[in-house]
Amino acid sequence: MKIPPVKGTRDFYPPQMAIRNWIIDGWKQVSVRNGFEEYDGPIFELLQMYQIKSGDEIVEQLFSLQDRGGRDLAIRPEITPTLARMVNQQINALPRPIKWFSVPRLCRAERPQKGRLREFFQWNVDIIGVDRSTADAEVILTTLDYLRMVGLTNRDVQAKISSRKLLAAVLRGVGIPEEKLNSLYAVLDKKAKLPAETFEAMLAEQVPDSNQARVIQDFMVARSVEDVESLVDFDDDIQNAIMNLKIVFHTLDLMGVSDYCVFDPGIVRGLAYYTGVVFEVHDVVGELRAICGGGRYDNLLRDFGGPRIPATGMGMGDAVLEILLAEKGLLERQVPKPQLEYYVTCADAIFTKDIFTITAKIRETGHSAAFNYGLWLEPSGTCEAPSLSKQLKDAAKQNASKCVIIGQEYADKRELVIKDMTKDQPSQAQVGVDQFLSDLT
């Protein structure tokens, strides 16, 4: 009976595994050079962990299970609650700031689509314990540091930055009541996806007062932080939010990534827990869903039963990123191909035993080495070997960079022929076996 793979999952054959490893290695490398330390948690948690900040609707998007004691568990759909739990648990012992990263494997029971699967990897970086905007800028820098490293330019991707605090202050400033903010966020978040007329209609439904609606519309098309200043009257909240955004942009400018960054009031982000700067990175063409998203969430640790400690962070999934990198031809060029260093061959079957001993010695020095499985050797000395031609063909197929040929020179002078397989023209040299092995170490 043939059993199909599970909906929305991927099999990683060696070529795909090479891509996945290359992406994740890059994430880790950039995390470390930006000063983050790696952490991880369990792949499942108590179900209630995911009900705290998101409603029961989210529970339907979870893979959940019961253990034998009847506890409701869920496979993690995100790692931020785990992070909050871990930090809260040792809050008094951890030196601050806490700069942690993780590359968890996550599962969500959503309908699969392009760039969205039911199982995926997500790079998370978070800075906990810093309320200064410098931390927000650093999270964005780390994100862009990676994207730039893998070869994406500002013609490929763009970081769209806004502020939940500014948006809230503007909305309050025009007289929107506090309890309407969340439903209004949902509408504003859709602006980029909807035709202008549809958006206006939805906005009018939420904000019947046309003067209020106009100011909101004007805010939503602002192209810079400065544009916002001329739109609304200053109160302390607005001034504060604007200053924070200006600091973020200024810092990013000094860090040399301002050509990737743009102010975009349309970045609202789905859930309610963001409290300050929010950002998303999109492909410039705008054909894919967001490559990553993040922002400041100063209340989350408190919501998970800890003290009120400020935090800011970012999450980037592997699915959309991989699609974009493939489209730009950046995988082909950069993902390392499987490579064998030495392929040990013989010109005559009488050297079969020497193939085995020399191969093992090469491996012992830390280099990779292989031989042909057509070789045959019995303890009595009976042996056979495929032709040298076949062995070399096999070596080429395995992408070996060098071949070791054991032939008459070995019987006469203990010398090996080392053939360079990376050259188009024949290129080989003879070297004593002891010299060869000692050069390897």
Next chain:
RNA sequence: GUGAAAGUAGCUCAGUCGGUUAGAGCACCAGAUUGUGGUUCUGGGGGUCGCGGGUUCGAAUCCCGUCUUUCACCCCA
């Protein structure tokens, strides 16, 4: 969860008024080549045409269901 399109070999796809044992390229395996590979040539394996049911003398082809994928919604932590 809602709506739409597609599914033929490992991959990309041919294959219609329904008619013998379902094809190609690439990939894979083997030979041509017994001290020198990547090219070339020759041959081979591999498909109950996604799965199940129906119509028919006869179904890859027509109809229904189902699964998967993709697209548009919901959602996007």
